[in-house]
Amino acid sequence: MDTTTAHYMRLTTANEVTFKLHTPVPVTIDTLSTVLCCTPRNVKFTLRKLEEKGFIHWQPGIGRGHHSTLTLLRSENEVMEDRFLELMRKGKMKEAIEFIGTMENNETLREQLLDSLYKQMGFHSHAENSSGQDVLRMMRSRRLADLDPAFVYNAFETYLLGQVCSTLVTYDAKTDTFLPDLAHMWEGSKDHQVWTFYLRKSVRFHHNRMLTSEDVEFTLQRLRSVNSPVIWLYRDIERIEVAGDYCIRFYLNRPNQFFLHLFSCIPMTILPYDVDVSKQLIGTGPFQISEINEDLLKLSAFDNYYSIRPYLDQVHFWFVPDLESNERHYELPGTDRLEHSTHYAQTNSFNYPALGCQYMLFNFNKPGIFHHPKVRQAMKMVYDPVSLVAELGGNRITPANSFLPWKSAEHHWTPSSLEQARNLLHSSGYLSETLILSYSENKDALTANWLQQRAQQIGLNIELSPTNESLYPTNAMNADLILAEEILEEDWQYGMIHFFTNRSNHLHMCMAPHSLYELEQKLDSFGQLDNHARAHLLDEAEDLLRDNYWILHGCHMNKRAQLNQSLFGMQTADFGYMDISKLWIKDQ
Structure with a gap:
């Protein structure tokens, strides 16, 4: 808050004298000195500044016995709003956002x-300058996490990497086939042990160097050198042959029919060998990063993009913790936002029933009563998917007993019995121990409180431990129970095997070593199998987790976006986000 505004706010809240709007109030310089926390000499200077801004009218008393009078001309709300709008006009978005944060009592x-x-x-067209830049601004409710493809964990960051970087091939979920991307062609040997990719020519990285096979080799070797959590998936690769600037060949130690999936996923997005990704993220995608800090990410269209240049010139993501809901808003100026409502004037609501689900894990790396199967079974009844959806509703759309909605739909659903859960808990030897439940404070607070209340009904004590989502999953490891959500890629088989084998996610952090070994042994032959056999093996892996109550499925989630009617080219990328490289604005 600037000094002049701060001085005015002191006047409106003064205890020494009561001011009324548009009413002259007798006051002395000494009193104002106390209210404004400055010397009598500076009082006159401050009053002059306030009068120049139109905040007050000051009438000094003339002669002995004549009091000076001060008239407040602006309400507190008017002054605060003017200050906020001034910050916005000057483009000081960070300061404006922080200013809103001071409004907790109003x-x-x-x-x-x-x-x-x-x-x-939303959308802003800067036609007043020669460039005529079209800019889309959006807000996110948490800080940006790591954008290193080797370690990316969250759905939003994975989505962003898909806008900045490119992969050798692209998976098309509609046809369950692969399309060319950085590689214009590929071939696999009959035994699926030799795979060759032929690269496009004249593809440029954002720092203007041409892509070659050396960059592809570097990207894979980097996954190994940094010990990426996804490296288990690439363990069959025995050696790499750079067969020219635009040809690269991979030799495997056993057949792998899943190989193309591993080169269409974000961890294997191609990076330049001559740039340190920990200091600067450079890709070949439609957008390049022009500015990044904890409050703002600016993406600019890459004019030398090898495919169709984005229609938008810039996209700005503002990270505003605690000020924005989890809905995604692609708005234009003048759109009215109704309090506590999902309706926006001149907008279309876009629903995306996401692959994946909300779920709960037990932290088997801690001692506790939950190691007893009956306690986990009782907790499954407390965290009842049918009751969860029926009682909380919202974007919880269907009960889950799998990460895959079509699998859950095959299940015959009936509500769980809390009486039966109470009996199981009693027979387990439970002695009123407290279990700590970790959850994302800005996503899962409602579910966590619901769980705590249901647990109390069977005599189970749960202590809630909210965690900042950007610090997940490591900050959740002191808890006994972890409430989480997994959203899968459209390439659902990759999404599932990635979840089961990713060494940095909740599952791997919570499961006991012998359980992880059992899971990995079951999945060891995954890449060697055909599509149908892989799907069956993934079912068996889910059965293993479900039957042992190592994981408790909750509900499938709907992701909703508000899309202004003037925004066109709507296409979804992974995880239900808009593909911003295809969006364009229809002139009014």
Whole structure:
């Protein structure tokens, strides 16, 4: 808050004298000195500044016995809103967002300022300058996590990498086939042990160097050198042969029919060998990073993109913890945001029933009563998918007993019995121990409180431990129970095997070593199998986790986006996000 505004706010909240709007109030310089926390000499300077801004009218007393009078001309809300709008006009988005954060005791004004902030989101055409830049602004409710493809964990960061970087091939979920990307052609040997990729020519990285086979080799070798959590999937590769600038060949130690999936996924997005990704993310994708900090990510269209240049010139993501819901808003200026409502004037609501589900894990790397199967079985009844969907609703659309919605739909659903859960808990030898439940404070608070209340009904004590989502999953490891959500890629077989084998996710952090070994042994032949056999093996892996109550499935989730009617070219990328490289704006 600037000094002049701060001084005015001191006047409106003064205890020494009561001011009324548009009413002259007698006051002395000494009193104002106390209110404004400055010397009598500086009081006059401050009053002059306030008068210049139109905040007050000051009438000094003339002669002995004549009091000076001070008239407040602006309400507290008017002054705060003007200050906020001034910050916005100057492009000081970070300061404006922080300013809203000071409004905790004035919810009405906070909502009013939020509306103004949302109107600065969406599409802006800067026709006043020669470039005529089209800019889309969006907000996210948490800070940006790691954008290193070797370690990327969250869905949003994975989506962003898909806008900045490219892979050798692209998986098409509609046809269950692969399409050319950085590789224009590929071939596998009859025994599926030799795979060759032929690269496009004249593909440029964002730092303007041409892509070659050496970059592909570097990307894979880097996964190994940094011990990426996904390296288990690439363990069959025995050696790499760079057969020219635009040809690269992989020799495997055993057949792998799943190989193309491993080169269409974000961890294997191609990086330049001459740039340190920990300091700068350079790719070949439609957008390049032009600015990045904890508050803002600016993407700019890459004019030398090898495919169709994005229609948008810039996309700005503002990271605003605690100020934005989990819905995604692709808005234009002037769109009215209704308080506590999902309706937006001139918008279309886009629903994306996501692959994956909300689930719960037990932290088997800690001692506790939950190691007893009956406790886990009782907890499964407390975390009842049918009751979860029926009682909480919202974006919880269907009960889950699998990460795959079509598998869950085959299940015959009946509500669980809390009485039966109570009996199981009693027979387990439970002695009122407290179990700590970790959950994302900005996504799963409602579910966590619901769970705690249901657990109390069977005599199970649960202590809630909210965790900042950006710190997941490592900050959850002190808990006994972890509530989480997994959203799978459209390439669902890759999404499943990635979840089961990724060494940095919740599952691997929570499971006992012997259980992980059993799971990995079951999945060892995955790549050697055909499509049908792989699907069956993934079913067996889920059965192993489900039957032992190592994982408790909760519900399938719907991801909703608000899309303004003037935005066209709507196509979804992985995880239900809009493919911003295809969006364009229809002139009004």
